[in-house]
Amino acid sequence: MQTDLECLVCFVRQALSAARLSTRDPQIRRRVIDETGRMLSRVKLDNTPPENAVFLYRLIAEITGRQDPFKELKHKSNVFALSLYDSISSQVEAATDPLRAAIHFAACGNIIDYAAQHSFNAAESMAGCSSSSFLVDDYPAMVAQARGIRRAKVLYLADNCGEIVFDSIAIRQLQKIGCDVTLAVRGEPIINDATMEDAVFCGLTSLCRVIDNGTGCPGTPLDDCSAEFRRYFTGADIILSKGMGNFETLSDVDAPLFFLFTVKCNRVASYLNDFFAEQELGLTGTGEMMFIRK
Numbered sequence: 001m002q003t004d005l006e007c008l009v010c011f012v013r014q015a016l017s018a019a020r021l022s023t024r025d026p027q028i029r030r031r032v033i034d035e036t037g038r039m040l041s042r043v044k045l046d047n048t049p050p051e052n053a054v055f056l057y058r059l060i061a062e063i064t065g066r067q068d069p070f071k072e073l074k075h076k077s078n079v080f081a082l083s084l085y086d087s088i089s090s091q092v093e094a095a096t097d098p099l100r101a102a103i104h105f106a107a108c109g110n111i112i113d114y115a116a117q118h119s120f121n122a123a124e125s126m127a128g129c130s131s132s133s134f135l136v137d138d139y140p141a142m143v144a145q146a147r148g149i150r151r152a153k154v155l156y157l158a159d160n161c162g163e164i165v166f167d168s169i170a171i172r173q174l175q176k177i178g179c180d181v182t183l184a185v186r187g188e189p190i191i192n193d194a195t196m197e198d199a200v201f202c203g204l205t206s207l208c209r210v211i212d213n214g215t216g217c218p219g220t221p222l223d224d225c226s227a228e229f230r231r232y233f234t235g236a237d238i239i240l241s242k243g244m245g246n247f248e249t250l251s252d253v254d255a256p257l258f259f260l261f262t263v264k265c266n267r268v269a270s271y272l273n274d275f276f277a278e279q280e281l282g283l284t285g286t287g288e289m290m291f292i293r294k
Helices: 005-022 024-038 047-062 071-094 098-109 122-127 139-147 161-176 196-201 227-235 244-251 264-275
Strands: 134-137 155-156 178-185 209-212 238-244 257-262 289-293
Touching: 005 024, 005 047, 047 244, 071 098, 071 161, 071 178, 071 196, 098 161, 098 257, 098 289, 134 139, 139 238, 139 289, 155 161, 155 227, 155 289, 161 178, 161 238, 178 196, 178 227, 196 209, 196 244, 209 227, 238 244, 244 257, 244 264
Parallel strands: 134 289, 155 178, 155 238, 178 209, 238 257
Antiparallel strands: 257 289
């Protein structure tokens, strides 16, 4: 998925948000915006939005001296999600189809995103999860594929902090149907995306194999990922890809992909409307959950 002019406007908003988290100095904040404007004139629209975001956040870190301005927010997101773990686990176990319920909660958790052009209330989103539904529902195909292969190899691509706690519930259910699950996190801190540090804090390293993808991109650009990650990617029977950033970077890749995310930006909504035009499936806006087979 290529970068659109609308993405450039979003980059400016992201730059201001990151600058506010990084420093109280108004002159440094102004410099961040000024330098972002200069950078945008050089953005390659052929690249995906997450790939272009890498240069933006490197620039902000260089100007402010803060390599991880979202660190405190990430910790709060993890703590918040952990506080809901027992309650959501109980709801999942009581469901008629525990795996589907777990996947549904994992999709709801994707609302926790400090880069997307939306405001959110994570507590309300998780509380209302049971009443929401998938706009595109390929869950039956994923389950059939998982059950049709002995010890199916599942590569689960993580997205944001907090959200990975709900991912852990889905991973546990995948393991219960016999899947061999590997979780992949980001190789470096970027926005509020989950890294190995977050996987350890949230207990995922004791649940399944956890690797990082070798990049500091808020997505999965395969050419920039580590050789280890690419081996798991090409060897997977199922790739469960969480979040918009992973969708943006992998939407054109030929692989056994299932995309699971909440639509949080008009550009992605527009792209999906074009993608599904032949099926006469229309998005009414952001906030609608997707479960899409590639």
